[in-house]
Every structure is written in C-alpha cells, then in structure tokens.
Amino acid sequence: MGEPAYRTISDVATLVGVPHHVLRFWESKFPVIAPLKRGGNRRYYRPEDVAAIERIARLLHVEGYTVKGAQKLLADEAAGAPPRTAGKGPAPVPAPGLPFDAGVPTAAIAQLRHDLAAALAAARAI
Numbered sequence: 001m002g003e004p005a006y007r008t009i010s011d012v013a014t015l016v017g018v019p020h021h022v023l024r025f026w027e028s029k030f031p032v033i034a035p036l037k038r039g040g041n042r043r044y045y046r047p048e049d050v051a052a053i054e055r056i057a058r059l060l061h062v063e064g065y066t067v068k069g070a071q072k073l074l075a076d077e078a079a080g081a082p083p084r085t086a087g088k089g090p091a092p093v094p095a096p097g098l099p100f101d102a103g104v105p106t107a108a109i110a111q112l113r114h115d116l117a118a119a120l121a122a123a124r125a126i
Contacts, residue, residue: 003047005046005047006036006044006045006046007044007045007050008042008043008044008045009023009024009035009042009043009045011045012045012049012050012053015050015054016053016054016057017057018057023043023053026053026056029067029071030052030056030070030071030074032052032074032078033045033049033052033053033056034049035049055074056070056074059073
C-alpha cells in the first residue's frame with residue numbers, strides 16, 4: 001500500500017529511535033521540521049518531515065555533528081551556498097575524515113580527549 005501520508009510523533013520516534021521530547025526539541029532548532037498540528041496540539045509528520053528528521057538524526061548521532069553544526073550545514077544547503085566561502089580569504093580545508101564545516105564533530109572531540117588523556121598519563125609516568 002505504501003508509506004502513510006501522515007505519521008504521529010510516536011510513529012516517528014519509534015522509526016528514528018529517539019524519545020518524543022527529542023523530536024519536539026529538534027522542531028525548535030530545525031525549521032525544516034514543521035509537522036501539522038491538530039486538535040489538542042497533536043503532531044502529524046509528513047513524509048518530507050520524516051525525511052528531514054532521519055537526516056538530522058544521522059547527522060547528530062552517526063556523523064557526529066553538533067546541533068549548531070547540523071543547523072549550519074542544513075541552512076547552507078537550503079540557501080544553495082557552497083560551504084563557508086563567504087569569509088575573507090580562501091575556503092577552509094576540512095581535516096581528513098571530518099565532515100566539512102561541521103564545527104568539530106562530537107565523536108572527534110571524544111577521540112581527541114581520549115588521546116590527550118593517554119598522552120598526559122604517559123608523560124606523568126616518565
């Protein structure tokens with residue numbers, strides 16, 4: 001029969017694997033998510049909302065973007081602008097393995113902190 005035209009917040013939360021309150025938070029941070037609201041403030045997500053939510057979930061939870069970095073990336077894509085070329089000088093070069101213009105992804109920060117802690121422990125042992 002195909003995909004339903006509208007999904008409830010429970011359906012989308014289960015599909016994406018996040019709690020309801022996370023979806024409501026994302027609505028406040030990402031204008032691309034705009035569910036229809038009916039009586040009793042019930043949310044009904046259209047297929048384009050679900051696709052945007054899945055993309056945001058992937059950016060935040062898989063690719064390691066911060067909320068601010070994901071907002072910037074989505075805003076740049078919506079504007080059709082190339083990543084960070086509006087500033088003076090040449091465009092920044094992304095670090096190997098890191099998403100372009102994402103700020104610093106949280107996974108990279110965690111790895112850096114781990115490496116620094118190991119280096120500090122080794123230095124103290126000397």
